[in-house]
Amino acid sequence: MTLHAPYDPDNIFARILRGEIPSVKVWEDDHVLAFMDVFPQSEGHVLIVSRTSSARTLLDVEPDVLARLTAATQRTARAVVKALRPDGFQIMQFNGEAGGQTVFHLHFHIVPRWADRPLKGHGHAPMAEPATLRGLADRIAAAIE
Numbered sequence: 001m002t003l004h005a006p007y008d009p010d011n012i013f014a015r016i017l018r019g020e021i022p023s024v025k026v027w028e029d030d031h032v033l034a035f036m037d038v039f040p041q042s043e044g045h046v047l048i049v050s051r052t053s054s055a056r057t058l059l060d061v062e063p064d065v066l067a068r069l070t071a072a073t074q075r076t077a078r079a080v081v082k083a084l085r086p087d088g089f090q091i092m093q094f095n096g097e098a099g100g101q102t103v104f105h106l107h108f109h110i111v112p113r114w115a116d117r118p119l120k121g122h123g124h125a126p127m128a129e130p131a132t133l134r135g136l137a138d139r140i141a142a143a144i145e
């Protein structure tokens, strides 16, 4: 998929937002949804998406939506750090297939990092058990301020 293509309303995240396929939610409001990545690159890998925008990449997104997404990413990262106590974390955001993007609904990744744990590959990590993700999501949600 190129950087410049129409938004596909049947992409996986659009279907998650419509409730057509399940996800493990961390928190949501009228503008954003934070949910667990089902192929986590590290324990506690969370995704942040807009509920209202049809932006595919950072190039398309409306500035007010981007502001809400970045604020939600910061809010969620604070909760991830409080709940899971990683040594650090990464914010990732991929654009276009050549840029590593695999789902074409704009999103930010929060990937907690521990000094002694290697990062699993983007797009190569094994699928996590829903119960494991639920437990992590509950801990992160409890730390949301």
Ligand code: 5GP
Pocket: 012, 023, 024, 035, 036, 037, 038, 039, 040, 093, 094, 100, 101, 102, 103, 104, 123
């Ligand atoms: P991208 O490669 O577009 O930056 O990131 C897409 C992310 O979505 C990947 O990290 C991948 O593991 C995750 N992902 C793919 N399919 C699903 C799914 O059905 N549910 C959830 N929760 N995450 C998904």
